[in-house]
Amino acid sequence: MNNYNLRDKILSEIRAGRVHMTPRAVYALQIVALAAIVGAILTTTVFIVNFIFFSIRISSYESLLWFGPNGFLTFLYLFPWPLAIADGALVVLLQWLLRKFRFGYLLPVLYIVAAVILGAGVLGFILDRATTVNDRLFEGRERLPPPLHQLYDGARHLPPEQGVCRCEILSVKENVLVAKDTHNTARILTIVLPHASQYATTSGLHAGDIVFVAGREKDGLIEAFGVRREPPRD
Amino acid sequence: MEIEALSDEAIVQAVQRGDTAQFGSIVDRYEQRLKRYGKKFLSGDENIEDIVQDIFLATFSAIQSFDTGSRFSPWIYRIAHNAFVNALRKGKYRPLTIDLDTLVAYAVYEDPQERERDIAEMRRFIDAGLSKLSLKYREVLLLHYFEEMSYKDIADILKVPIGTVGVRLRRAKEALHAVIGNYHEQL
Numbered sequence: 001m002n003n004y005n006l007r008d009k010i011l012s013e014i015r016a017g018r019v020h021m022t023p024r025a026v027y028a029l030q031i032v033a034l035a036a037i038v039g040a041i042l043t044t045t046v047f048i049v050n051f052i053f054f055s056i057r058i059s060s061y062e063s064l065l066w067f068g069p070n071g072f073l074t075f076l077y078l079f080p081w082p083l084a085i086a087d088g089a090l091v092v093l094l095q096w097l098l099r100k101f102r103f104g105y106l107l108p109v110l111y112i113v114a115a116v117i118l119g120a121g122v123l124g125f126i127l128d129r130a131t132t133v134n135d136r137l138f139e140g141r142e143r144l145p146p147p148l149h150q151l152y153d154g155a156r157h158l159p160p161e162q163g164v165c166r167c168e169i170l171s172v173k174e175n176v177l178v179a180k181d182t183h184n185t186a187r188i189l190t191i192v193l194p195h196a197s198q199y200a201t202t203s204g205l206h207a208g209d210i211v212f213v214a215g216r217e218k219d220g221l222i223e224a225f226g227v228r229r230e231p232p233r234d
Numbered sequence: 235m236e237i238e239a240l241s242d243e244a245i246v247q248a249v250q251r252g253d254t255a256q257f258g259s260i261v262d263r264y265e266q267r268l269k270r271y272g273k274k275f276l277s278g279d280e281n282i283e284d285i286v287q288d289i290f291l292a293t294f295s296a297i298q299s300f301d302t303g304s305r306f307s308p309w310i311y312r313i314a315h316n317a318f319v320n321a322l323r324k325g326k327y328r329p330l331t332i333d334l335d336t337l338v339a340y341a342v343y344e345d346p347q348e349r350e351r352d353i354a355e356m357r358r359f360i361d362a363g364l365s366k367l368s369l370k371y372r373e374v375l376l377l378h379y380f381e382e383m384s385y386k387d388i389a390d391i392l393k394v395p396i397g398t399v400g401v402r403l404r405r406a407k408e409a410l411h412a413v414i415g416n417y418h419e420q421l
Contacts, residue, residue, distance in 0.1 A: 006283075010290045014257065019291045021298050024250075024299070099393065105393040108397070
């Protein structure tokens with residue numbers, strides 16, 4: 001009897017038009033919108049990773065990884081963490097959105113996160129190293145809309161107070177280099193290298209060479225813990 | 235063809251095509267099951283009749299989103315589960331959390347030969363200790379032992395990986411064991 005009542009009640013609600021079937025098109029649109037949002041977030045994630053690779057490349061931070069423990073710590077210090085954290089937040093948001101799809105919730109969370117990070121890392125690396133997209137955007141950064149303009153404008157980040165610079169050697173004498181900053185040619189630096197270090201040696205260096213230097217700076221003098229010759233550019 | 239002989243999915247397909255009267259059969263088939271699930275799930279003063287009525291209305295409203303290529307039962311249980319969880323947490327603050335047991339994959343083995351006697355015994359012990367268990371253990375025990383859902387169906391209802399269902403069931407049994415004593419010995 002009770003069963004008949006509920007069945008009757010539901011059907012009378014339907015017949016009276018107090019409850020409607022939501023059209024299939026609404027669900028199709030929801031899926032399309034969700035897929036578009038997922039696509040946009042995925043693209044942004046890949047772009048940010050690609051930009052991080054570009055920023056590291058154009059600032060020559062990769063050289064820091066050749067300078068032993070000090071270089072590694074400096075690399076960590078100078079790494080564009082705000083961008084990496086923003087990217088991490090996007091990955092979390094992406095994994096939450098993907099759970100709306102069946103494949104998304106059937107897969108463990110860490111697998112999705114790992115797949116997104118790995119995929120974004122590989123694609124971002126390829127985009128930076130195998131294409132000239134970043135270099136062209138960097139060259140034309142003045143014409144880019146915000147926030148791309150600000151992003152590319154600050155891509156080359158070599159804070160002088162951190163004792164890192166990309167320099168052109170003016171002279172080499174024993175363990176002392178005199179060099180000018182390639183990004184600020186008025187800035188002349190004296191770079192003192194340790195007497196015995198595998199990471200910083202004047203051996204093979206000549207005037208005119210472009211080097212990446214890392215060390216501790218005070219009043220235009222850098223006590224370097226790492227020097228690495230770089231290919232000339234710009 | 236007699237309506238009794240039709241599958242849930244075939245009936246839903248007819249409803250989707252505009253034969254809304256067929257929805258009555260869905261109500262007939264699921265009313266008692268959902269009420270039983272709701273009563274055990276909530277075990278409180280909530281008005282199950284009203285909640286179940288709302289579940290059917292929500293089901294009808296969303297019926298066009300159902301893919302008739304998949305199974306209907308986990309789909310309607312998903313709607314019911316959400317409704318019961320909402321009733322349980324009515325007015326309570328719900329922080330955004332992430333279940334640690336959904337982070338990685340767990341190897342699971344679902345015993346298809348689980349004997350009738352074992353299931354009956356488990357039901358008895360679940361009845362004795364269910365109200366003392368946390369929500370995430372309560373739901374897997376009810377869905378598996380009372381609603382006779384497979385791990386795959388439970389995964390679709392709770393939107394968690396299949397391995398998570400297995401590990402929650404195991405932990406739920408352990409928790410049940412802790413609250414009502416050594417049921418293995420009693421078995």
